[in-house]
Amino acid sequence: MTATDQTLPALDEPIPARIPGWLRAIRARRGEAPRFLNLHDYAPAARRLLPRALFAYINGSAGDGRALAANRAAFDRWCLVPHVLRGVSRRSARTHLMGHHYAMPVGISAFGAAAVIGFDADRAMARAAYAAGVPYQLSANSITPMEDVIRDNPDAWFAAYLPANPSLIDRMLTRIGRAGFRTLVITVDVPVAARREDETRAHYAMPLRPSARLAFDMLSHPRWLLGRLGRTLLARGIPHIQNITPGRGPSIFARSVGAVGGAADFNWDHIRAIRRSWPGRLVLKGILSAQDAVTAQQIGADGIIVSNHGARLCDCVISPLEALPAIRQACPDLTVLLDSGVRRAGDVITAIALGADGVMIGRPFFFATILGGQPGLAHAIGLIAGELDRDMAFLGLLDLRESRENRLHRRG
Numbered sequence: 001m002t003a004t005d006q007t008l009p010a011l012d013e014p015i016p017a018r019i020p021g022w023l024r025a026i027r028a029r030r031g032e033a034p035r036f037l038n039l040h041d042y043a044p045a046a047r048r049l050l051p052r053a054l055f056a057y058i059n060g061s062a063g064d065g066r067a068l069a070a071n072r073a074a075f076d077r078w079c080l081v082p083h084v085l086r087g088v089s090r091r092s093a094r095t096h097l098m099g100h101h102y103a104m105p106v107g108i109s110a111f112g113a114a115a116v117i118g119f120d121a122d123r124a125m126a127r128a129a130y131a132a133g134v135p136y137q138l139s140a141n142s143i144t145p146m147e148d149v150i151r152d153n154p155d156a157w158f159a160a161y162l163p164a165n166p167s168l169i170d171r172m173l174t175r176i177g178r179a180g181f182r183t184l185v186i187t188v189d190v191p192v193a194a195r196r197e198d199e200t201r202a203h204y205a206m207p208l209r210p211s212a213r214l215a216f217d218m219l220s221h222p223r224w225l226l227g228r229l230g231r232t233l234l235a236r237g238i239p240h241i242q243n244i245t246p247g248r249g250p251s252i253f254a255r256s257v258g259a260v261g262g263a264a265d266f267n268w269d270h271i272r273a274i275r276r277s278w279p280g281r282l283v284l285k286g287i288l289s290a291q292d293a294v295t296a297q298q299i300g301a302d303g304i305i306v307s308n309h310g311a312r313l314c315d316c317v318i319s320p321l322e323a324l325p326a327i328r329q330a331c332p333d334l335t336v337l338l339d340s341g342v343r344r345a346g347d348v349i350t351a352i353a354l355g356a357d358g359v360m361i362g363r364p365f366f367f368a369t370i371l372g373g374q375p376g377l378a379h380a381i382g383l384i385a386g387e388l389d390r391d392m393a394f395l396g397l398l399d400l401r402e403s404r405e406n407r408l409h410r411r412g
């Protein structure tokens with residue numbers, strides 16, 4: 001079986017969904033070039049669709065954007081040596097992660113406020129991931145009740161931001177467990193709220209603060225205003241951050257939303273206690289040092305996500321790909337995933353060659369969902385699956401782990 005087996009979406013659809021059939025036909029007749037050929041193609045289209053404030057929220061990064069650039073540059077330093085004539089028709093990207101089989105080792109990152117920006121975006125992502133057989137993480141900062149999302153994707157992972165209060169943690173774990181989640185990801189890299197200057201300049205804030213400037217920004221993007229926000233308000237009412245507290249969370253206009261994400265006193269003792277009471281798989285997201293990876297493993301975490309949060313928090317932080325080799329060396333048996341800057345199949349293979357078991361992709365998958373809902377994300381997943389399948393063939397890899405066998409080369 002290849003990476004493009006029946007669990008993955010069709011790869012050839014050039015124009016993403018949400019475009020009516022008649023418009024597709026006209027475009028096809030005019031011979032219009034496909035718009036989305038790779039994951040880089042989504043940001044420009046999203047920039048046109050979205051109010052400035054929302055595009056800045058998604059696309060933004062910390063400080064001067066050095067960590068963001070370094071996340072990509074880290075991949076540029078590596079290439080792979082092909083082995084030819086290996087009979088590659090049996091190649092497969094299928095992967096086993098923490099007791100579960102996936103169609104490929106590429107998952108969907110966690111996104112806060114997704115369904116404020118894309119209509120029913122949490123459910124669209126959950127469904128697209130399930131149909132494609134890839135991992136999906138629902139953020140605690142999400143709008144759709146976790147109980148609804150898990151019905152769409154019984155394999156969804158819950159990415160929690162937890163407070164430092166043990167009884168609140170217990171109640172939160174009870175809710176997550178009762179909903180049916182079996183994989184709990186704890187995001188551990190946001191002890192205080194981040195500040196992204198592009199967002200501030202574009203008047204993005206959470207809680208949303210209505211202003212003439214924001215209203216103008218939204219009114220000047222009517223396709224988004226009517227097709228996304230209008231639809232959400234009509235169908236779902238005022239969005240609430242549904243999954244950050246044991247009960248229904250605050251509305252996106254409530255002052256208490258500002259406190260989300262920052263738990264400065266949350267520490268390893270809380271993780272130890274959680275490990276004792278959470279029976280499912282436990283993954284820590286935001287680990288960048290070998291020492292922390294070892295601690296996570298000693299505590300009994302099933303996996304870690306080596307991540308700098310897409311360079312959204314701190315501009316002087318190491319890139320995950322640079323941190324990965326030391327982490328893998330220190331923890332040979334731990335499930336190690338990586339995110340931040342992964343955009344191409346070559347990045348996926350490089351990360352695996354350097355010791356990752358799989359990767360997650362953030363912003364491009366979020367943009368694809370906003371632009372095209374579930375079919376839009378399915379198309380994006382299909383693009384990376386197709387790249388992966390072709391790259392495996394060209395490199396002579398029957399299995400992605402073969403990339404660890406003396407295939408990496410550091411560019412001169």
Ligand SMILES: Cc1cc2nc3c(=O)[nH]c(=O)nc-3n(C[C@H](O)[C@H](O)[C@H](O)COP(=O)(O)O)c2cc1C
Pocket residue numbers: 057058059109110111112139140141159187285307308309310311312339340341342360361362363364366
């Ligand atoms: C708009 C946006 C919202 C995010 N919200 C969360 C979140 O709620 N929880 C979390 O753990 N990570 C969150 N992240 C970080 C992603 O899960 C992921 O680590 C990052 O986007 C990966 O980098 P990439 O975008 O370069 O692929 C968010 C990222 C973006 C772009």
